[in-house]
Amino acid sequence: MTTARAEVAVPEAENASGTALAARTRGLRKVYRGTVAVDGVDLEVPEGAVVGMLGPNGSGKTTTIRMLLGLVQPTEGEIELLGVPVPGAADRVLPHVGALVEGPGFHPFLSGRENLLRFAAAEPLLARGELDGAVSTALERVGLTAAARRKYRAYSLGMKQRLGLASALLAPRRLVVLDEPTNGLDPAGTQEVRRIIEELHANGVTVLVSSHLLAEVEATCTHVVVLNEGVVVAQGALDDLLESGSPTLLVSTPDGARAVEVLRDQRIPARLAPDGVRVDVATTPPARVIETLVRSGIGVDEARRERTGLEEAFARLTHDVGEVVGDVAGELDADEPEVAR
Amino acid sequence: MTTLPTADTALSGTLPARRRAPIVRLLRAEIRWIFRRPRTLVVLGLLAALPVITGVAVNLTVDPGASAPPGPGPIGPGGEAPIFVTMATSAFVLPLGSLMTLLILMLPLTVAMAGGDALAGEQSTGALRGWLLAPVARGRLLVVKSVGVLAVALVASALVVTSGLVTGLVLAGTDGLVSMSGTELSVGDVLWRLAFAIAWSTVYLMGVGAVALAISASTEHPMLVVVSVLGGLIVSQVLLQFSALDWLHPYLLPTSVNSLVDLIRDPVSFDGLAEGAVRALCYLVIGMSLAYARLTTKDG
Numbered sequence: 001m002t003t004a005r006a007e008v009a010v011p012e013a014e015n016a017s018g019t020a021l022a023a024r025t026r027g028l029r030k031v032y033r034g035t036v037a038v039d040g041v042d043l044e045v046p047e048g049a050v051v052g053m054l055g056p057n058g059s060g061k062t063t064t065i066r067m068l069l070g071l072v073q074p075t076e077g078e079i080e081l082l083g084v085p086v087p088g089a090a091d092r093v094l095p096h097v098g099a100l101v102e103g104p105g106f107h108p109f110l111s112g113r114e115n116l117l118r119f120a121a122a123e124p125l126l127a128r129g130e131l132d133g134a135v136s137t138a139l140e141r142v143g144l145t146a147a148a149r150r151k152y153r154a155y156s157l158g159m160k161q162r163l164g165l166a167s168a169l170l171a172p173r174r175l176v177v178l179d180e181p182t183n184g185l186d187p188a189g190t191q192e193v194r195r196i197i198e199e200l201h202a203n204g205v206t207v208l209v210s211s212h213l214l215a216e217v218e219a220t221c222t223h224v225v226v227l228n229e230g231v232v233v234a235q236g237a238l239d240d241l242l243e244s245g246s247p248t249l250l251v252s253t254p255d256g257a258r259a260v261e262v263l264r265d266q267r268i269p270a271r272l273a274p275d276g277v278r279v280d281v282a283t284t285p286p287a288r289v290i291e292t293l294v295r296s297g298i299g300v301d302e303a304r305r306e307r308t309g310l311e312e313a314f315a316r317l318t319h320d321v322g323e324v325v326g327d328v329a330g331e332l333d334a335d336e337p338e339v340a341r
Numbered sequence: 342m343t344t345l346p347t348a349d350t351a352l353s354g355t356l357p358a359r360r361r362a363p364i365v366r367l368l369r370a371e372i373r374w375i376f377r378r379p380r381t382l383v384v385l386g387l388l389a390a391l392p393v394i395t396g397v398a399v400n401l402t403v404d405p406g407a408s409a410p411p412g413p414g415p416i417g418p419g420g421e422a423p424i425f426v427t428m429a430t431s432a433f434v435l436p437l438g439s440l441m442t443l444l445i446l447m448l449p450l451t452v453a454m455a456g457g458d459a460l461a462g463e464q465s466t467g468a469l470r471g472w473l474l475a476p477v478a479r480g481r482l483l484v485v486k487s488v489g490v491l492a493v494a495l496v497a498s499a500l501v502v503t504s505g506l507v508t509g510l511v512l513a514g515t516d517g518l519v520s521m522s523g524t525e526l527s528v529g530d531v532l533w534r535l536a537f538a539i540a541w542s543t544v545y546l547m548g549v550g551a552v553a554l555a556i557s558a559s560t561e562h563p564m565l566v567v568v569s570v571l572g573g574l575i576v577s578q579v580l581l582q583f584s585a586l587d588w589l590h591p592y593l594l595p596t597s598v599n600s601l602v603d604l605i606r607d608p609v610s611f612d613g614l615a616e617g618a619v620r621a622l623c624y625l626v627i628g629m630s631l632a633y634a635r636l637t638t639k640d641g
Contacts, residue, residue, distance in 0.1 A: 069474060072640040094476040095360060101474070105467020109379055115468075121370035122475035124360040167471060 020047040021080070022175045022206035023068055028077035030063050037063040038230045041077070045175075045208055045223075050201050052217035052238070053210035054314055055227035061210040062102060064227070065179050068208075069099055082174060095124040098173040100181055104164025108153035112144055112163050115152055116170065125171040138166040143192060157184035165196065176200055178209045182216055194220050218310040228318045241313055249286045251293065252276040252302040262296040263289065278306070364481065367472075371489045375455065381493065384451050388497055391447070392439035392505035400512050431517040433531045436505025437605060440538055443501055444598045448494075448542070449549045449574055450567060455493040456553025457566030459486040460636070465561045479637045483554070487629065490554060494546035498539045506535060520607035534604050541601065541614055548594055548621030551628025558635040594624055 023045035030038045038060040045051045055061050066072040070090035079086040084093040106115040116135045142162040161184050182190045197220050225235040253276045263270040269280040463469035518526045556566045577593040597617025603610045
């Protein structure tokens with residue numbers, strides 16, 4: 001199987017910088033019985049990117065994804081998927097889109113394999129003779145071959161999630177949309193999802209993955225969209241987003257208190273940190289900070305640029321807009337206690 | 342890890358013209374799913390058992406010495422014999438009688454269950470999304486689901502009649518194949534009447550099934566579909582008891598069931614059967630329209 005990216009390029013939808021877009025929305029809005037779930041969402045998913053969609057619970061991630069996939073009719077706004085309007089021409093584009101939305105949905109009395117065969121029967125891109133092979137391949141990719149003949153009822157939460165992932169990978173895809181793909185997975189399973197996303201990325205498949213596990217997104221994504229209360233509060237390349245916070249330099253020194261004093265005398269913002277000082281280098285070049293310290297006779301053991309963690313950026317972004325940071329922090333604590341705060 | 346899903350190399354520039362999964366493939370998947378469902382199998386087994394139980398029970402009570410097959414003599418002239426007594430001896434009346442009895446409640450509920458599982462049940466497990474995303478257009482989805490319900494209606498009716506026929510043949514052989522009018526019927530004559538009964542019952546049940554699908558498209562709870570159909574049937578049957586509401590009776594679906602008796606007469610009078618079928622078709626059209634309207638506008 002060859003991947004000829006040149007032939008695949010879609011010229012229809014392009015953003016300002018000329019990159020082809022796998023998905024784009026304009027002024028997307030959805031109102032459920034008077035409640036605004038999503039409002040004015042202008043989403044841009046570049047071709048070939050791995051886009052992480054972040055947001056607290058109820059921020060409109062799933063609603064946006066459901067509208068992208070034509071499951072829900074938007075109240076207002078336009079959607080283009082692979083250059084085709086959705087839901088108008090959804091039947092043309094959806095065969096090329098794999099999706100796991102709102103958790104896996106399967107029949108408990110059928111085996112994992114039978115469940116996938118049922119879905120494969122509806123895949124327009126699979127010819128009749130390919131169904132069995134496609135199902136076997138998908139099961140193998142998610143590591144369910146051994147459990148393929150067991151009833152779905154007997155699956156663990158993680159196995160159910162994997163089967164959902166397998167259904168998104170049944171046919172050759174150009175865009176894969178995964179809504180909370182690591183829900184219920186153990187660390188090994190999470191690792192595997194990461195591997196699958198990386199494989200898809202390497203094959204030129206665009207991936208849109210929603211998650212509230214920030215470490216997960218930071219590890220796998222090239223781009224990020226942050227939603228809060230139904231509004232996009234930030235989107236772009238992951239690196240840009242991480243750089244957008246105030247840059248700091250972390251200096252390890254045995255004499256932190258005096259270092260802070262010296263720097264403040266030079267009007268360089270600094271504060272005490274464990275094992276040293278944290279210096280704001282938004283206006284001062286790092287070299288000058290070191291120079292100042294060394295000239296004052298303060299020993300510098302180590303100095304490194306501190307990249308804003310995604311978690312910090314996320315908290316900042318969602319805090320600016322609403323009062324949800326408390327909720328987010330609680331949620332993150334519950335989901336990922338190992339993240340240092 | 343040899344084959345990985347990659348960007349489809351056949352695509353260039355614009356997406357290819359629409360491609361759809363063949364409907365036969367969808368139908369096969371749907372039928373397989375329906376008849377793999379434990380619930381369906383249990384209910385069908387029950388439906389098949391009831392004519393056997395009825396036949397044996399009546400045979401034992403009415404004619405303890407069943408070893409001597411009774412001739413046509415004991416059947417009262419002019420259809421005066423009670424239907425349950427006749428049943429015991431006839432491979433003709435037992436299947437028809439069973440069908441009529443079960444059409445009052447059991448068979449409609451079976452079909453309502455199938456209709457409830459078809460959309461509401463699939464929606465509640467989330468499995469419906471899999472097909473919607475494949476994608477299966479919603480109109481096609483309704484066609485596939487309706488054919489599934491039709492299959493259940495047909496199989497259930499055929500099972501009841503076949504089970505009654507076999508029980509009748511075992512208990513009484515080919516004796517007692519007598520119409521209510523007292524004329525003897527040939528085996529071929531009996532068979533076409535029974536086949537007609539199956540077809541008619543299927544049409545009647547599809548009237549119920551279409552309404553079930555309409556409710557099914559509006560909810561996520563399959564039990565709600567069964568309960569609604571049960572409620573509708575009970576209310577209809579209560580209303581049928583009031584002669585003051587005569588004007589209403591032609592609009593009630595269960596009015597049709599009694600016309601199946603006409604198949605026991607000789608010659609068969611088709612007026613009531615035709616009217617019943619038309620009534621069921623009206624329910625079918627209304628139910629399907631509502632189901633289509635609901636399914637195509639609802640959020641998946």
